[in-house]
Amino acid sequence: MTVIAVCSAKGAPGATTTALALALAWPLNGGSVLLVDADPAGADLASGYLQGATGPGAGAGAVATARSDLLDAVHGSAVALDATGSRLLLAGPAPFPPTRPGAAPAWSRLRDLDSTGEGSWSVLVDLGRLPAGADASLLAAADLVVLVTGSSLRAVAAARPAAKAMRTAEPAHSSSPRGWLLVVGERRPYPADEVASSLGLPLLGSLAWDPRAAAVLSDGAPAGRWFARTALMRSATAVTARLRDSAERRTPLSAPTSDESLLHTSVTAPDAATVVGS
Numbered sequence: 251m252t253v254i255a256v257c258s259a260k261g262a263p264g265a266t267t268t269a270l271a272l273a274l275a276w277p278l279n280g281g282s283v284l285l286v287d288a289d290p291a292g293a294d295l296a297s298g299y300l301q302g303a304t305g306p307g308a309g310a311g312a313v314a315t316a317r318s319d320l321l322d323a324v325h326g327s328a329v330a331l332d333a334t335g336s337r338l339l340l341a342g343p344a345p346f347p348p349t350r351p352g353a354a355p356a357w358s359r360l361r362d363l364d365s366t367g368e369g370s371w372s373v374l375v376d377l378g379r380l381p382a383g384a385d386a387s388l389l390a391a392a393d394l395v396v397l398v399t400g401s402s403l404r405a406v407a408a409a410r411p412a413a414k415a416m417r418t419a420e421p422a423h424s425s426s427p428r429g430w431l432l433v434v435g436e437r438r439p440y441p442a443d444e445v446a447s448s449l450g451l452p453l454l455g456s457l458a459w460d461p462r463a464a465a466v467l468s469d470g471a472p473a474g475r476w477f478a479r480t481a482l483m484r485s486a487t488a489v490t491a492r493l494r495d496s497a498e499r500r501t502p503l504s505a506p507t508s509d510e511s512l513l514h515t516s517v518t519a520p521d522a523a524t525v526v527g528s
Protein backbone atom coordinates (compact mmCIF):
# COMPACT_ATOMS: atom_id res chain seq x y z
CA MET A 251 0.00 0.00 0.00
CA THR A 252 1.31 3.40 -0.93
CA VAL A 253 -0.54 6.64 -0.22
CA ILE A 254 0.74 9.57 -2.24
CA ALA A 255 -0.57 13.08 -1.69
CA VAL A 256 -0.26 15.51 -4.61
CA CYS A 257 -0.51 19.20 -3.78
CA SER A 258 0.35 22.58 -5.20
CA ALA A 259 0.86 26.18 -4.23
CA LYS A 260 -1.28 28.92 -5.70
CA GLY A 261 -1.34 29.44 -9.44
CA ALA A 262 -2.86 26.23 -10.84
CA PRO A 263 0.43 24.64 -11.89
CA GLY A 264 -1.37 21.42 -12.79
CA ALA A 265 -1.73 19.38 -9.58
CA THR A 266 -5.00 17.75 -10.64
CA THR A 267 -3.75 17.03 -14.15
CA THR A 268 -0.57 15.57 -12.67
CA ALA A 269 -2.39 13.36 -10.15
CA LEU A 270 -4.58 11.97 -12.93
CA ALA A 271 -1.64 11.44 -15.29
CA LEU A 272 0.15 9.50 -12.54
CA ALA A 273 -2.94 7.41 -11.80
CA LEU A 274 -3.31 6.49 -15.48
CA ALA A 275 0.40 5.74 -15.87
CA TRP A 276 0.72 3.76 -12.62
CA PRO A 277 1.60 0.10 -13.29
CA LEU A 278 -1.17 -2.16 -11.98
CA ASN A 279 0.77 -5.39 -11.47
CA GLY A 280 -2.43 -7.14 -10.47
CA GLY A 281 -3.40 -4.43 -7.97
CA SER A 282 -5.60 -1.35 -8.05
CA VAL A 283 -5.07 2.37 -8.19
CA LEU A 284 -7.44 4.74 -6.43
CA LEU A 285 -7.38 8.46 -7.18
CA VAL A 286 -9.11 10.56 -4.53
CA ASP A 287 -10.30 14.06 -5.28
CA ALA A 288 -9.84 15.69 -1.89
CA ASP A 289 -9.33 19.30 -2.97
CA PRO A 290 -11.28 21.34 -0.39
CA ALA A 291 -11.42 24.25 -2.84
CA GLY A 292 -13.55 22.23 -5.24
CA ALA A 293 -13.34 18.90 -7.00
CA ASP A 294 -12.38 19.11 -10.68
CA LEU A 295 -11.94 15.53 -11.81
CA ALA A 296 -15.60 14.60 -12.22
CA SER A 297 -16.52 17.69 -14.21
CA GLY A 298 -13.19 17.82 -16.05
CA TYR A 299 -11.80 14.47 -17.18
CA LEU A 300 -15.07 12.59 -16.75
CA GLN A 301 -17.23 15.43 -18.13
CA GLY A 302 -19.83 14.81 -15.45
CA ALA A 303 -20.30 11.14 -16.43
CA THR A 304 -19.95 9.86 -12.90
CA GLY A 305 -23.36 8.25 -12.56
CA PRO A 306 -25.54 8.07 -9.48
CA GLY A 307 -23.94 7.08 -6.21
CA ALA A 308 -20.55 8.42 -7.21
CA GLY A 309 -18.57 10.32 -4.67
CA ALA A 310 -16.79 9.50 -1.52
CA GLY A 311 -19.19 10.38 1.23
CA ALA A 312 -20.02 6.73 1.80
CA VAL A 313 -16.36 5.86 2.02
CA ALA A 314 -15.58 8.59 4.50
CA THR A 315 -18.28 7.34 6.85
CA ALA A 316 -18.29 3.59 6.12
CA ARG A 317 -18.00 1.75 9.39
CA SER A 318 -17.59 -1.82 8.27
CA ASP A 319 -17.00 -2.83 4.68
CA LEU A 320 -14.58 -0.31 3.27
CA LEU A 321 -14.03 -2.27 0.08
CA ASP A 322 -17.78 -2.37 -0.67
CA ALA A 323 -18.01 1.34 0.00
CA VAL A 324 -15.15 2.06 -2.39
CA HIS A 325 -16.55 -0.14 -5.16
CA GLY A 326 -20.00 1.37 -4.62
CA SER A 327 -18.78 4.94 -4.83
CA ALA A 328 -15.81 4.95 -7.19
CA VAL A 329 -15.87 5.49 -10.94
CA ALA A 330 -13.59 3.66 -13.38
CA LEU A 331 -10.97 5.91 -14.92
CA ASP A 332 -10.24 3.60 -17.83
CA ALA A 333 -11.18 0.28 -19.40
CA THR A 334 -9.05 -1.78 -17.01
CA GLY A 335 -11.61 -1.25 -14.25
CA SER A 336 -8.72 -1.28 -11.78
CA ARG A 337 -8.02 2.44 -11.88
CA LEU A 338 -10.72 4.10 -9.84
CA LEU A 339 -11.71 7.62 -8.92
CA LEU A 340 -13.42 8.77 -5.75
CA ALA A 341 -14.85 11.96 -7.13
CA GLY A 342 -16.11 15.10 -5.44
CA PRO A 343 -17.74 17.31 -4.58
CA ALA A 344 -15.85 17.73 -1.33
CA PRO A 345 -15.48 14.01 -0.70
CA PHE A 346 -13.04 14.28 2.14
CA PRO A 347 -13.36 17.71 3.70
CA PRO A 348 -10.54 18.63 6.06
CA THR A 349 -11.09 17.37 9.55
CA ARG A 350 -10.25 19.35 12.67
CA PRO A 351 -6.60 20.41 13.00
CA GLY A 352 -4.37 17.64 14.25
CA ALA A 353 -6.78 14.81 13.40
CA ALA A 354 -5.88 12.33 10.68
CA PRO A 355 -7.63 13.31 7.44
CA ALA A 356 -10.65 11.19 6.52
CA TRP A 357 -9.01 9.78 3.39
CA SER A 358 -6.18 8.27 5.42
CA ARG A 359 -8.51 5.42 6.41
CA LEU A 360 -8.17 4.20 2.81
CA ARG A 361 -4.91 2.73 4.07
CA ASP A 362 -7.07 -0.10 5.45
CA LEU A 363 -7.86 -1.19 1.88
CA ASP A 364 -4.76 -3.36 1.81
CA SER A 365 -6.13 -5.57 4.54
CA THR A 366 -9.32 -6.30 2.60
CA GLY A 367 -7.71 -9.16 0.69
CA GLU A 368 -8.26 -7.69 -2.76
CA GLY A 369 -4.65 -7.29 -3.82
CA SER A 370 -2.50 -4.26 -3.25
CA TRP A 371 -3.75 -0.70 -3.55
CA SER A 372 -1.96 2.48 -4.51
CA VAL A 373 -3.81 5.60 -3.45
CA LEU A 374 -3.19 9.01 -5.01
CA VAL A 375 -4.83 11.97 -3.28
CA ASP A 376 -5.32 15.36 -4.93
CA LEU A 377 -5.04 17.67 -1.92
CA GLY A 378 -5.32 20.90 -3.89
CA ARG A 379 -3.37 23.88 -2.67
CA LEU A 380 -1.27 23.48 0.42
CA PRO A 381 -1.67 26.58 2.55
CA ALA A 382 1.31 28.11 4.34
CA GLY A 383 1.46 26.56 7.82
CA ALA A 384 -0.65 23.63 6.61
CA ASP A 385 -1.92 21.18 9.18
CA ALA A 386 0.84 18.60 9.56
CA SER A 387 -1.68 15.77 9.77
CA LEU A 388 -2.39 16.19 6.05
CA LEU A 389 1.23 15.47 5.23
CA ALA A 390 1.88 12.90 7.94
CA ALA A 391 -0.98 10.70 6.71
CA ALA A 392 0.72 10.09 3.34
CA ASP A 393 3.77 7.95 2.60
CA LEU A 394 4.93 10.47 0.03
CA VAL A 395 3.93 14.07 -0.62
CA VAL A 396 4.51 15.58 -4.05
CA LEU A 397 4.51 19.36 -4.44
CA VAL A 398 3.75 20.33 -8.03
CA THR A 399 5.10 23.60 -9.37
CA GLY A 400 5.89 25.35 -12.62
CA SER A 401 9.39 26.59 -13.40
CA SER A 402 8.83 30.34 -13.63
CA LEU A 403 10.04 32.76 -11.00
CA ARG A 404 6.41 33.48 -10.08
CA ALA A 405 5.63 29.79 -9.68
CA VAL A 406 8.70 29.20 -7.52
CA ALA A 407 7.90 32.21 -5.34
CA ALA A 408 4.34 30.95 -4.88
CA ALA A 409 5.59 27.47 -3.95
CA ARG A 410 8.00 28.68 -1.28
CA PRO A 411 5.60 28.58 1.73
CA ALA A 412 4.31 25.12 0.78
CA ALA A 413 7.88 23.87 0.33
CA LYS A 414 8.74 25.20 3.78
CA ALA A 415 5.75 23.42 5.29
CA MET A 416 6.90 20.18 3.66
CA ARG A 417 10.49 20.55 4.84
CA THR A 418 9.35 21.23 8.38
CA ALA A 419 7.06 18.20 8.38
CA GLU A 420 9.83 15.91 7.14
CA PRO A 421 10.46 13.20 9.76
CA ALA A 422 13.90 13.57 11.32
CA HIS A 423 15.14 10.03 10.71
CA SER A 424 13.86 8.39 7.58
CA SER A 425 15.59 6.29 4.98
CA SER A 426 14.26 8.41 2.12
CA PRO A 427 12.44 11.76 2.00
CA ARG A 428 8.66 11.95 2.26
CA GLY A 429 8.33 15.32 0.51
CA TRP A 430 9.32 15.68 -3.14
CA LEU A 431 9.15 18.34 -5.81
CA LEU A 432 7.69 17.73 -9.25
CA VAL A 433 8.19 20.40 -11.89
CA VAL A 434 5.60 20.77 -14.63
CA GLY A 435 7.19 22.18 -17.76
CA GLU A 436 10.82 22.47 -16.82
CA ARG A 437 12.93 25.12 -18.54
CA ARG A 438 9.97 27.43 -18.82
CA PRO A 439 12.42 29.04 -18.15
CA TYR A 440 14.28 27.46 -15.22
CA PRO A 441 15.73 23.92 -15.12
CA ALA A 442 13.99 21.56 -12.70
CA ASP A 443 17.09 21.00 -10.56
CA GLU A 444 17.48 24.75 -10.02
CA VAL A 445 13.84 25.03 -9.00
CA ALA A 446 14.22 22.15 -6.55
CA SER A 447 17.41 23.53 -5.10
CA SER A 448 15.84 26.95 -4.66
CA LEU A 449 12.88 25.42 -2.82
CA GLY A 450 15.04 23.07 -0.72
CA LEU A 451 13.16 19.93 -1.74
CA PRO A 452 14.51 16.80 -3.44
CA LEU A 453 13.57 16.60 -7.10
CA LEU A 454 11.25 13.77 -8.07
CA GLY A 455 11.32 14.65 -11.76
CA SER A 456 9.41 16.74 -14.22
CA LEU A 457 6.33 16.41 -16.38
CA ALA A 458 6.45 17.57 -19.97
CA TRP A 459 4.69 20.78 -20.90
CA ASP A 460 2.07 19.35 -23.24
CA PRO A 461 -1.12 21.44 -23.51
CA ARG A 462 -2.92 19.08 -25.90
CA ALA A 463 -2.52 16.03 -23.68
CA ALA A 464 -3.14 18.07 -20.53
CA ALA A 465 -6.50 19.25 -21.92
CA VAL A 466 -7.61 15.60 -22.15
CA LEU A 467 -6.96 15.19 -18.43
CA SER A 468 -8.05 18.56 -17.10
CA ASP A 469 -11.04 19.20 -19.38
CA GLY A 470 -12.02 15.91 -20.93
CA ALA A 471 -10.87 16.86 -24.44
CA PRO A 472 -11.20 13.96 -26.86
CA ALA A 473 -8.33 11.48 -26.84
CA GLY A 474 -7.29 8.72 -29.19
CA ARG A 475 -4.59 6.14 -29.31
CA TRP A 476 -2.09 8.98 -29.63
CA PHE A 477 -2.70 9.94 -26.03
CA ALA A 478 -0.66 7.17 -24.40
CA ARG A 479 2.36 8.17 -26.49
CA THR A 480 2.27 11.86 -25.63
CA ALA A 481 5.19 13.58 -23.96
CA LEU A 482 3.01 14.15 -20.90
CA MET A 483 2.12 10.49 -20.43
CA ARG A 484 5.64 9.29 -21.19
CA SER A 485 7.03 11.65 -18.57
CA ALA A 486 4.29 10.55 -16.13
CA THR A 487 5.37 6.93 -16.59
CA ALA A 488 8.95 7.87 -15.71
CA VAL A 489 7.76 9.72 -12.61
CA THR A 490 5.68 6.76 -11.41
CA ALA A 491 8.85 4.64 -11.48
CA ARG A 492 10.65 7.19 -9.28
CA LEU A 493 7.67 7.32 -6.92
CA ARG A 494 7.48 3.56 -6.54
CA ASP A 495 11.19 3.44 -5.92
CA SER A 496 10.94 6.16 -3.24
CA ALA A 497 7.97 4.45 -1.61
CA GLU A 498 9.92 1.19 -1.38
CA ARG A 499 12.84 2.92 0.32
CA ARG A 500 10.69 4.44 3.01
CA THR A 501 9.81 2.50 6.11
CA PRO A 502 6.11 1.68 5.91
CA LEU A 503 3.86 4.06 7.79
CA SER A 504 0.77 3.28 9.70
CA ALA A 505 -1.87 5.98 9.64
CA PRO A 506 -1.86 8.32 12.62
CA THR A 507 -4.59 7.18 14.96
CA SER A 508 -4.70 9.95 17.51
CA ASP A 509 -4.22 13.65 17.74
CA GLU A 510 -1.33 13.04 20.11
CA SER A 511 0.70 11.18 17.52
CA LEU A 512 0.77 14.33 15.41
CA LEU A 513 1.61 16.91 18.02
CA HIS A 514 5.32 16.86 17.32
CA THR A 515 4.87 17.49 13.61
CA SER A 516 3.73 21.10 13.64
CA VAL A 517 4.63 22.68 10.32
CA THR A 518 4.36 26.28 11.40
CA ALA A 519 7.86 26.85 12.74
CA PRO A 520 10.47 27.72 10.09
CA ASP A 521 13.71 25.82 10.54
CA ALA A 522 16.45 25.95 7.98
CA ALA A 523 18.11 22.89 9.55
CA THR A 524 15.24 20.69 8.38
CA VAL A 525 15.90 21.37 4.70
CA VAL A 526 16.23 18.12 2.81
CA GLY A 527 17.95 17.52 -0.50
CA SER A 528 20.01 20.16 -2.19
Ligand SMILES: Nc1ncnc2c1ncn2[C@@H]1O[C@H](COP(=O)(O)OP(=O)(O)OP(=O)(O)O)[C@@H](O)[C@H]1O
Pocket residue numbers: 258261262263264265266267268289294378379434435457458459460461462464465468469482
Ligand atom coordinates in the same frame (compact mmCIF):
# COMPACT_ATOMS: atom_id res chain seq x y z
N1 LIG B 1 1.83 19.28 -18.14
C1 LIG B 1 1.01 20.26 -18.59
N2 LIG B 1 1.23 20.83 -19.81
C2 LIG B 1 0.42 21.81 -20.26
N3 LIG B 1 -0.65 22.27 -19.60
C3 LIG B 1 -0.93 21.73 -18.40
C4 LIG B 1 -0.13 20.70 -17.83
N4 LIG B 1 -0.66 20.34 -16.64
C5 LIG B 1 -1.76 21.11 -16.48
N5 LIG B 1 -1.92 21.93 -17.53
C6 LIG B 1 -3.03 22.88 -17.72
O1 LIG B 1 -3.02 23.81 -16.64
C7 LIG B 1 -4.36 24.15 -16.27
C8 LIG B 1 -4.54 23.92 -14.78
O2 LIG B 1 -4.43 22.53 -14.52
P1 LIG B 1 -5.03 21.84 -13.20
O3 LIG B 1 -6.48 22.09 -13.08
O4 LIG B 1 -4.54 20.44 -13.20
O5 LIG B 1 -4.25 22.69 -12.09
P2 LIG B 1 -4.43 22.66 -10.50
O6 LIG B 1 -3.09 22.96 -9.94
O7 LIG B 1 -5.09 21.40 -10.08
O8 LIG B 1 -5.41 23.91 -10.28
P3 LIG B 1 -6.37 24.24 -9.01
O9 LIG B 1 -5.45 24.75 -7.93
O10 LIG B 1 -7.29 25.28 -9.54
O11 LIG B 1 -7.07 22.96 -8.62
C9 LIG B 1 -5.28 23.30 -17.15
O12 LIG B 1 -5.73 24.08 -18.25
C10 LIG B 1 -4.38 22.16 -17.65
O13 LIG B 1 -4.78 21.66 -18.93
Ligand SMILES: [Mg+2]
Pocket residue numbers: 265266267289294378
Ligand atom coordinates in the same frame (compact mmCIF):
# COMPACT_ATOMS: atom_id res chain seq x y z
MG1 LIG C 1 -6.79 21.03 -8.98
